Amino acid sequence: MSRPEVVEDGALDGIKVLDLTRFLQGPYATRILADLGAEVIKVERPGGEWDRRLRQAPDGYAGFFTGLNRGKKSIAVDITTTEGRDIVKALARECDVVVENFRLGVMEKLGLGYDTLLEENSQLIYAAASGYGPLGPRSSEPMFDMVAQAVSGLSDFVRTPDGAPRLASRGMADSSGAVFLAMGILTALLAKERTGRGQRVDGSLVGSCLAMHTAEVTIALHGDEVKRTQGRVTSTSGAFRCRDDRWVVIGATDQKVWNGLTTALDRPDLRDDPRFAKSRIREQHRDILEPIIEETFLTADRDTWVERMRDNGVPVAPVNTFVEAARDPDVLANGFVVEQPDATWGTVRTVGNPFLLSATPARVGDWTPELGADTRDLLEDLGVPQDRIDELVADGVVEQARPSREPSDALQEAEEVGKA
Known part of the structure; x- marks a missing residue:
């Protein structure tokens, strides 16, 4: 066009x-x-x-x-x-x-x-x-x-x-x-x-x-209750510390992305586990799943995880400082x-x-x-x-x-x- x-x-x-x-x-x-x-x-x-x-x-x-x-x-x-x-x-x-x-x-x-x-x-x-x-x-x-x-x-x-x-x-x-x-x-x-x-x-x-x-305000006004986010948005969406003490953020909420995440983490056992089969079920077992993912991210450096996530279709980004963001090629482009x-x-x-x-x-x-x-x-x-x-x-x-x-x-x- x-x-x-x-x-x-x-x-x-x-x-x-x-x-x-x-x-x-x-x-x-x-x-x-x-x-x-x-x-x-x-x-x-x-x-x-x-x-x-x-x-x-x-x-x-x-x-x-x-x-x-x-x-x-x-x-x-x-x-x-x-x-x-x-x-x-x-x-x-x-x-x-x-x-x-x-x-x-x-x-x-x-x-x-x-x-x-x-x-x-x-x-x-x-x-x-x-x-x-x-x-x-x-x-x-x-x-x-x-x-x-x-x-x-x-x-x-x-x-x-x-x-x-x-x-x-x-x-x-x-x-x-x-x-x-x-x-x-x-x-x-x-x-x-x-x-x-x-x-x-x-x-x-x-x-x-x-x-x-x-x-968020509209949700809170229905029932007069504020639903605050405690920690990550979900067990598979939020910030994770990596081996080099830097952080990465992923967003793996729907089922397609969940499959990509387990592949990127090289954890097919999580995908096949009935406790984690669907998003609602995963959140019921969040206390089990979240520590497992945290431990897995600690096995490799941030840039490695960013590359793996991108290769498997998982929304991902390094947690940048403002100075780092100013060097991002997409930000500059x-x-x-x-x-x-x-x-x-x-x-x-x-x-x-x-x-x-x-x-x-x-x-x-x-x-x-x-x-x-x-x-x-x-x-x-x-x-x-x-x-x-x-x-x-x-x-x-x-x-x-x-x-x-x-x-x-x-x-x-x-x-x-x-x-x-």
Whole structure:
């Protein structure tokens, strides 16, 4: 089948997004839009958001911020000032979408809420990301990722074997919240294309955690009982330690795969044993079968087992670290990990896009911007005279980027901070 001709423009080419978000949920959502071709203008306070310094490496590399803000433009504006708010309003007039993730009511107190910006741009799509969502008695409370995992029931669902609640992973609520927020924005853009009307979009951390676990929540609600997974999913589906102390995960649930598993393990006796003949019967004798399989996996190294499982049609994968996953040939072939150009570091390795579009593919944008890299250009585009821009810079209302640093400069600065 012939593939459609690829066009240079992204799917969201021509869409302008004003990004007033911080931390993870909001910036990741707007980065998705940037990868799809939207022009995303990131607004930060002078001095930069805390995100730029969050989890920095010893050499000064800020992977957290870099991974979430590539391909965006940067303007530094003090939105607590009248002049700063006027700049944001002027930018909103030129944009299709405004995205923010302040606590509920903060944007209204700043004079930049939905109703106010709608007066500036009647077709605006206004997207807000919050913890609980816009309704309910605790809608204005602050929230972070780990709190959302607790409220949604996720921390309870993934309890440790000794019963302690835990995080499913760092950033699970934020990341899923970002994806659903981006989905909401894309839906609103589609509706605007059909009706000519903008609207408000609200995303939440708690709602996203629940949505990501729709099947498990639905099962739990029937009978009001949470069915947690204890250890492996089944006696033949989960992680097994190998002789070289590395791990492999297999999924051998249906009968066809069971036959392949016993062949790969060179244990035809298990296949012929009536106690293990069918999946339901196997689980009744799990206390017998599971230790046998565990002991068998300890007789060979991980890579040997991966090869044997694949040869016999058993779904299998080595348990990779993120670093190992970034070397996986399928991960690289599909662009799930890519090299991103960077003004300071030359290139950096980062996550690509999780889906492929044949005609308008998403792409990794230019490097993650320095704070205020586009401040002057964006103000010029709004018609602000040069002398007025100079005044705004001098007064601290806006900030423009300093000259870019070389990696060695960043390392030297990090070392000097470490000595202080």
